[in-house]
Amino acid sequence: MACPICSKPAQRPYAPFCSRRCADVDLSRWLKGSYAIPGGGAGEDEEDSSIPPNAVENNDF
Numbered sequence: 731m732a733c734p735i736c737s738k739p740a741q742r743p744y745a746p747f748c749s750r751r752c753a754d755v756d757l758s759r760w761l762k763g764s765y766a767i768p769g770g771g772a773g774e775d776e777e778d779s780s781i782p783p784n785a786v787e788n789n790d791f
């Protein structure tokens with residue numbers, strides 16, 4: 731198994747990563763991803779009010 735961060739062989743204590751550093755990198759990425767939800771703001775709105783990209787780029791005639 732290869733480390734998903736740097737593709738080096740994974741080491742047992744840190745599997746599936748090769749080192750604690752890579753495990754840390756993955757963890758921080760994961761945390762950032764779950765905190766920074768695209769199109770989200772403050773609150774717990776489940777309503778998805780995202781606008782399709784095509785609807786915005788229509789003024790370039």
Ligand SMILES: [Zn+2]
Nearest residue numbers: 733736748752
């Ligand atoms: Zn690694």
